[in-house]
Amino acid sequence: MNQERTRYKRGALPAIARGIRGALPIGLGYFPIGMAYGLLAQQTGLSVWAVAGFSLFVFAGASQIMVLPLIAAGASIWSIVGATFIVNLRHLLMSASLSPSLSSWSRTQRVLLAATLTDESFGAQSARAAEGSLDPDEALALNATAYIAWTLSSVIGFTLGLLIRDARAWGLDFALPAMFIGLLTPLCHARPALTAALCGAGVSTALFRAGFGSGAVIVGALIGATAGLFVTELVPEGGKSHDA
Amino acid sequence: MTREIFEIIAGMALVTALPRILPVLFLAERAMPPRLERWLKLIAPAILAALLTPELLLDRSGEAPRLFLSLQNHPLLAALPTFFIAWRTRSLFATVATGIILTAALRALLG
Incomplete structure (x- = not known):
């Protein structure tokens, strides 16, 4: 244990530098979304403290943007927190999928990594984990950099909101759909995932249209994933690699 | 408002943190x-x-x-080229930037 610790200390600085470098494209991607969030939040009437508070304590962009119209409409805290839970439940799956790569990490390190897990950092960490091992210093530095970029960009967006009257004219209301498109498209490379996405989209839209509210998303996701699993089971293993 | 916002942040923080943290503690x-x-x-x-x-x-x-479904639905129109950019570049930054710029341009052009 002691030896482990010395070795780990000596390698810490270069690993942290690698982590920060790895976070740069992610931080760059966060800026337009974070700024759109800060700007829309400002126009919803939130204070700069609330804007920063959401980013620091929730740190989940899609849900932060999604609840703004709910807050504006005076929705109950239960419906807001419930919708957040549903939308952010996907982190459970990401955290579960990273878990096997963290078996040599300390409990504190694991909790720190998991608490700052996002769709984008998960993408980077799982690519690293597939290459071999996940270095705690590097991985935590990556997450910390992304966290700082997100919070900073949301405060900058708030400041911009004081100057820009109409976020829609600037297309900023499209930041969230665009982020979903950016995250979804690379996942749909095989037939099961494409089936899951199409079914999820159809079911969720139909239920929204019928007035189901945010529950439509989780029902759509569950039905979509199940439909995708059917395709996985039906299509022979060899057929999988042929799908584009 | 302030107290309510504080409660919303606390509630959202809790329900977001639990699914993130529980698997690495119990599923490792x-x-x-x-x-x-x-x-x-x-x-x-x-x-x-x-x-x-x-x-x-x-x-x-x-x-x-x-x-x-209408030409007035600028996000829907912007979504198609945005999908294309996402597919070609696989870059979140390029995708989001393209989407925002296209939506703003469509609003300016089509009103």
Whole structure:
């Protein structure tokens, strides 16, 4: 244990530098979304403290943007927190999928990594984990950099909101759909995932249209994933690699 | 408002942190049944599509949501080239930037 610790200390600085470098494209991607969030939040009437508070304590962009119209409409805290839970439940799956790569990490390190897990950092960490091992210093530095970029960009967006009257004219209301498109498209490379996405989209839209509210998303996701699993089971293993 | 916002932040922080943290504490060295694992992996595309599509296809400004298939639906028009950019570049930054610029341009041109 002691030896482990010395070795780990000596390698810490270069690993942290690698982590920060790895976070740069992610931080760059966060800026337009974070700024759109800060700007829309400002126009919803939130204070700069609330804007920063959401980013620091929730740190989940899609849900932060999604609840703004709910807050504006005076929705109950239960419906807001419930919708957040549903939308952010996907982190459970990401955290579960990273878990096997963290078996040599300390409990504190694991909790720190998991608490700052996002769709984008998960993408980077799982690519690293597939290459071999996940270095705690590097991985935590990556997450910390992304966290700082997100919070900073949301405060900058708030400041911009004081100057820009109409976020829609600037297309900023499209930041969230665009982020979903950016995250979804690379996942749909095989037939099961494409089936899951199409079914999820159809079911969720139909239920929204019928007035189901945010529950439509989780029902759509569950039905979509199940439909995708059917395709996985039906299509022979060899057929999988042929799908584009 | 302030007290309410504080409660909303606290509530959202809690329900967001738990699903993130619980698996690394309790699942770290356990193997999942492969079928469950495959199903869990398919949740990601399904949930993202389920979040995205209503945003693009429905007009939720009125009392009841209604299908909004029209040239006035600028996000829907912008979505198609944005998908293309996402597919070609696989860059979140390029995708989001393209989408925002296209939506703003469509609003400026088509009104």
